[in-house]
Each structure stands twice: as structure tokens, then as C-alpha cells.
Amino acid sequence: MARPIEFDYNKKLNIARELFWEKGYSRTSMNDLEERLQLNRSSIYRSFGNKQELFIKCLQSYISFKEDEYSLAASKGKSPLNSVIAIINDIEQNIILDTKTCLSIYTTFELGRLDVDVYKVLQKQSEKTVGLFETLVEQAQKIGEIPKDKSPQDLAYYIVSCLAAIWHADILFKNSAITKKVSKMIIDSITK
Structure with a gap:
């Protein structure tokens, strides 16, 4: 009986991703997967x-990585609003420096309406991100950084939706100045 070939699971998962x-x-x-992974x-x-x-395993590993990035960016903020801004600025910098579109956004437009299982993964991730922003907005409202006349949940959904708009602007216009302006407009709209 042939011995199974051993390999680094996470390394192969990253290659597939x-x-x-x-x-x-x-x-x-x-065939592409066999060739790239060097597995039958x-x-x-x-x-x-x-x-x-x-694919779902690849997407979940990517989402986990992005959630860690958001948490790290949020921890850099000296206040709740500053944390929101830090996350948006971190995303903006990733967009400008990286030539690839966020895998979650890419997948949302490719499969979000077509594949129920992928949709569930994306929805769960989005709701978790909305929860992060909603908490930060509530905290920012308590200390007067964001006006209290806005619903924290509505603002959180707005911010998460706008993150895709930053990617969209960068893809279509390929101009970092425009990408930065879109980010700034998002930040300005939640603080006024």
C-alpha cells in the first residue's frame, strides 16, 4: 500500500487561495488546482x-486574516472614532499598495448572488464587521466624537458598504489621489 504524500496543509491552502x-x-x-498545488x-x-x-476554506482563511488586520488597525486608535479612521486608512493603504482586489469583495460580485454557501460565509463576515463598527460608533457617540442623531447600526452598515466603494474607485480610476478622497469623504460623512 502506498504511503500518502505529506504536505503543509496551510501552505497548500494559501497557494489555492x-x-x-x-x-x-x-x-x-x-486542472489549474492540480497544477498549482502539485497534488493529484x-x-x-x-x-x-x-x-x-x-474555495470556501480559502475564503474563510482570508476573512480570518482580514479580521485580524481590522482588529490591529482598530487597536492603533486612541479613541473609538480614531479606531474607525485607522481601519479605513489601513484599508485605503492596502488598496493603494496592493494590486489585488479584496478577495471578499471580489467574491461578493462574482458569487454573492449565485452560491448560497459562499453567500453565507460573506454575510457572516460582513455582519461581524458591521458589529465591530457599530460598537466603535456607539462608543464614539458616548464621548461626542460622532453626532448622536445617527443610528450606530445604520452608520456601521454604511461604513462597511463604503469600503467596497473605495475598492471600486481604485479599480476604475487607478488614481491614488481619488482613492484617498473617497476615503476622506467616508470619514467626513460619519462625523458630521
């Missing part, structure tokens, strides 16, 4: 499941 990110879910074939199809199925299951 990069491939999906590069080509998109729909344009990535099982049966090893991929045994270790990661089918293409959709592998």
Missing part, C-alpha cells in the same frame, strides 16, 4: 473537498 484570487472561482479549473485530484478531494469546499 492565490490561484482563486488571481483567476476567480469560475475561471479556476480542477484525489489528494485534493481527500484533503480539501471539492472545488467549492476548497
Whole structure:
């Protein structure tokens, strides 16, 4: 009996994530995955499941990484509003420095309406991000950094929706000055 080939699961998962990110879910074939991962199809199925299951694992690992980035950015703020601004500025800098669109946003537009399982992962992540911003907005309102006439939940949904707008502006206009202006307008709109 042949001994199974051992490999670093997380390393292969990251390689698959990069491939999906590069080509998109729909344009990535099982042949592409076999070639890039240097694993045969049966090893991929045994270790990661089918293409959709592998993609969801890749998406979840990416989301976990982004949540850690948001938490780190928020911890840099000296106040709740400052934390909101730090997250938005961190995202803005990532957009300007990285040529790839956020995998969650990319996936939202590619699969958000087509794949129920992917939608559930994206929705859960979005609701968690909304919760983070809602908490920060509530704290900022308590100390007068954000006007109290705005619903913290509505503002949180607005901020999360606007994060996609920053990516959108960068993709369409390829101008960091415009990307920065969009970020600033988002920040200005929540503080006035």
C-alpha cells in the first residue's frame, strides 16, 4: 500500500487561495488546482473537498486574516472614532499598495448572488464587521466624537458598504489621489 504524500496543509491552502484570487472561482479549473498545488485530484478531494469546499476554506482563511488586520488597525486608535479612521486608512493603504482586489469583495460580485454557501460565509463576515463598527460608533457617540442623531447600526452598515466603494474607485480610476478622497469623504460623512 502506498504511503500518502505529506504536505503543509496551510501552505497548500494559501497557494489555492492565490490561484482563486488571481483567476476567480469560475475561471479556476480542477486542472489549474492540480497544477498549482502539485497534488493529484484525489489528494485534493481527500484533503480539501471539492472545488467549492476548497474555495470556501480559502475564503474563510482570508476573512480570518482580514479580521485580524481590522482588529490591529482598530487597536492603533486612541479613541473609538480614531479606531474607525485607522481601519479605513489601513484599508485605503492596502488598496493603494496592493494590486489585488479584496478577495471578499471580489467574491461578493462574482458569487454573492449565485452560491448560497459562499453567500453565507460573506454575510457572516460582513455582519461581524458591521458589529465591530457599530460598537466603535456607539462608543464614539458616548464621548461626542460622532453626532448622536445617527443610528450606530445604520452608520456601521454604511461604513462597511463604503469600503467596497473605495475598492471600486481604485479599480476604475487607478488614481491614488481619488482613492484617498473617497476615503476622506467616508470619514467626513460619519462625523458630521
